[in-house]
Amino acid sequence: MREFGYERAFDVSGAVALLGADPDARFLGGGTNLLDLMKAGVERPALLIDVRELPLDGVELTDDGGLRIGATVTNSDLAAHPEVRRRYPALAQAVLAGASGQLRNMATVGGNLLQRTRCGYFTDLSKPCNKRAPGSGCPALTGEHHNHAILGTSEHCVATHPSDMAVALAAFDAVISYETADRPGELPIDEFYLPVGETPHIETALPAGALITGVTLPQAPVAIHSRYRKVRERASYAFAIGSIAAALDVQDDVVREVRLAYGAVASRPWRARAAEQVLIGSPASAEAFAAAADAELAAAEALPENGYKVTLMHNLVVAVLTALTEEAAR
Numbered sequence: 166m167r168e169f170g171y172e173r174a175f176d177v178s179g180a181v182a183l184l185g186a187d188p189d190a191r192f193l194g195g196g197t198n199l200l201d202l203m204k205a206g207v208e209r210p211a212l213l214i215d216v217r218e219l220p221l222d223g224v225e226l227t228d229d230g231g232l233r234i235g236a237t238v239t240n241s242d243l244a245a246h247p248e249v250r251r252r253y254p255a256l257a258q259a260v261l262a263g264a265s266g267q268l269r270n271m272a273t274v275g276g277n278l279l280q281r282t283r284c285g286y287f288t289d290l291s292k293p294c295n296k297r298a299p300g301s302g303c304p305a306l307t308g309e310h311h312n313h314a315i316l317g318t319s320e321h322c323v324a325t326h327p328s329d330m331a332v333a334l335a336a337f338d339a340v341i342s343y344e345t346a347d348r349p350g351e352l353p354i355d356e357f358y359l360p361v362g363e364t365p366h367i368e369t370a371l372p373a374g375a376l377i378t379g380v381t382l383p384q385a386p387v388a389i390h391s392r393y394r395k396v397r398e399r400a401s402y403a404f405a406i407g408s409i410a411a412a413l414d415v416q417d418d419v420v421r422e423v424r425l426a427y428g429a430v431a432s433r434p435w436r437a438r439a440a441e442q443v444l445i446g447s448p449a450s451a452e453a454f455a456a457a458a459d460a461e462l463a464a465a466e467a468l469p470e471n472g473y474k475v476t477l478m479h480n481l482v483v484a485v486l487t488a489l490t491e492e493a494a495r
């Protein structure tokens with residue numbers, strides 16, 4: 166591993182200035198992803214700027230009844246926060262579905278958003294990988310891809326985004342705030358994560374050198390009736406092979422509002438807007454849920470080993486929306 170320096174930042178402008186002064190510097194959150202990538206040789210920073218002492222560790226109600234979550238809030242604190250659990254239960258469930266207790270105690274909101282794919286070729290320096298070494302190729306297309314993407318893929322990369330938390334944030338229209346040396350800025354999560362296209366190595370629209378300062382969740386009464394469900398290859402401590410964050414408002418057996426986002430099927434958290442459109446005004450029935458699932462999955466492009474994800478996601482949508490409907494009827 167390359168030798169590196171370490172600095173602790175105590176204010177936002179100081180952190181941004183430190184990063185701006187060294188093109189090889191990286192922000193350090195909990196380090197649960199960055200340090201692994203450094204050990205693998207994928208990341209070789211000259212300087213780590215620890216952001217955990219920044220005053221960004223609060224969760225506050227906003228004036229419109231939403232939530233503002235600081236970038237250094239740990240995943241454990243986020244999942245345990247009473248307002249998160251009450252107003253956005255799927256977010257708390259998503260965070261708790263990820264990693265382990267020890268990792269969640271270290272991992273931060275900012276770091277979770279920017280964690281890198283778990284595609285095995287990405288961390289194997291002996292193999293080509295367009296995400297790690299642009300233009301070198303994508304061995305996953307003809308190699309190991311059973312847990313790769315089926316939606317929004319390109320011939321340049323079929324990796325999935327690994328975050329559970331970000332899937333729930335996508336369902337609830339989160340807005341990511343950042344600070345650069347010049348100005349503060351905001352990006353809706355739909356624009357924060359870029360489509361994979363021809364540049365899989367450019368994953369977000371975050372300007373160079375930007376520090377994520379927080380995430381704002383707009384008020385969403387529908388989110389009170391929400392759930393996160395994750396399917397994985399073992400019961401705990403594993404990344405998703407398919408997941409869903411869903412929220413549903415049913416009145417007189419008709420869907421009035423719905424939010425759906427999928428995880429582990431695309432290079433970014435996948436907001437299922439085609440499915441949502443089919444559902445609004447439809448009866449809250451298994452048939453309508455199945456039709457909505459199919460509307461979204463019509464765009465799926467499976468590889469030889471990951472076609473099972475189409476069926477998996479179809480079944481997840483029907484199961485979770487049915488469970489939310491039954492819950493509302495109680």
Ligand SMILES: Cc1cc2nc3c(=O)[nH]c(=O)nc-3n(C[C@H](O)[C@H](O)[C@H](O)COP(=O)(O)OP(=O)(O)OC[C@H]3O[C@@H](n4cnc5c(N)ncnc54)[C@H](O)[C@@H]3O)c2cc1C
Pocket residue numbers: 191192193194195196197198199200201216236237240262263264265268271272273274275276277278279280327328329330375376377378402403404405
């Ligand atoms: C064994 C294992 C299992 C896991 N299982 C899951 C799982 O099931 N589901 C899941 O969702 N995740 C899982 N994770 C991933 C874990 O959630 C992430 O590693 C963690 O959320 C990253 O947060 P961090 O603060 O440690 O980020 P770091 O590792 O510190 O940083 C990650 C990246 O974000 C950048 N960064 C950090 N903070 C900021 C900021 N404020 N502004 C700008 N850039 C920043 C860093 O420079 C780095 O590029 C697992 C991890 C491990 C090791």
Ligand code: SF4
Pocket residue numbers: 282284285286287293294295296297302303304305306313321322323324365
């Ligand atoms: S899927 Fe993406 S991350 Fe994996 S090998 Fe291909 S280019 Fe690299």
